[in-house]
Amino acid sequence: MKEKKCMKTVKLSLLAVVVATAVSPSAFAGDTVEAATTELTVIQPGMSQSEIDQKIGRFLERTGNSVAAQNYLIAHDYQTTTPQENTAASPVQPTNTLNPITNQAQTDRDNGQDTAIQDAQHAITVAQTDIDANTAAITDTRNDVSAVQSDVTNIKGDVAHAQSTADHANANANTALING
Incomplete structure (x- = not known):
């Protein structure tokens, strides 16, 4: 209970x-x-x-x-x-x-946003200019490398021709000594 x-x-x-x-x-x-x-x-x-x-x-x-x-x-x-x-x-x-x-706060906020956007756009423009300059420099360097590679190929050809001429002259000299 x-x-x-x-x-x-x-x-x-x-x-x-x-x-x-x-x-x-x-x-x-x-x-x-x-x-x-x-x-x-x-x-x-x-x-x-x-x-x-x-x-x-x-x-x-x-x-x-x-x-x-x-x-x-x-x-x-x-x-x-x-x-x-x-x-x-x-x-x-x-x-x-x-x-x-409020109008004032919104205006201030917009001006601040506008300034930030303008600063960002300026930074983008500067960066793009740097990118363009670097791209041009890379292209110039590649062209220089290609020219040097072409010169090296020509020099190798000249060396091979000189070696061939030297070998031929050496063979002629040996023949002349033997026939002497």
Whole structure:
């Protein structure tokens, strides 16, 4: 009998935990920051600030407005014009506006990207010029090697002819000595 009463108590305790979890809005609170970023990926240039604020608000709602979510927004330059709940709880305060597509930030980013692209294109042009010069030098060297090989072949022919002439002269000299 005592065992049944103990089991009932355990079952009731488990039921209380399940009910409390289901009722509590903070239970299993929110998505991970990574999962909630889908709210931010739909922000496009040309969206109104209120639409952007709504997307950021939804992101914060899905993440339970966690410190990690706020840090993510700050790290990715998202800015909103409307204050979000619970931001005072975070040790890292977001900037006044959380929007990655502010005109100034986008312009700065574009200028930086343009500069990087121009620098890369210049480096490519310089590298291509070096490649072209090296290719021409290799071609010249190959031509020089071919000319030297041709000269060596001609010299070998001259040496063979001289050897043949020397052999012939030696044979004539030996014949003259024998006939003497």
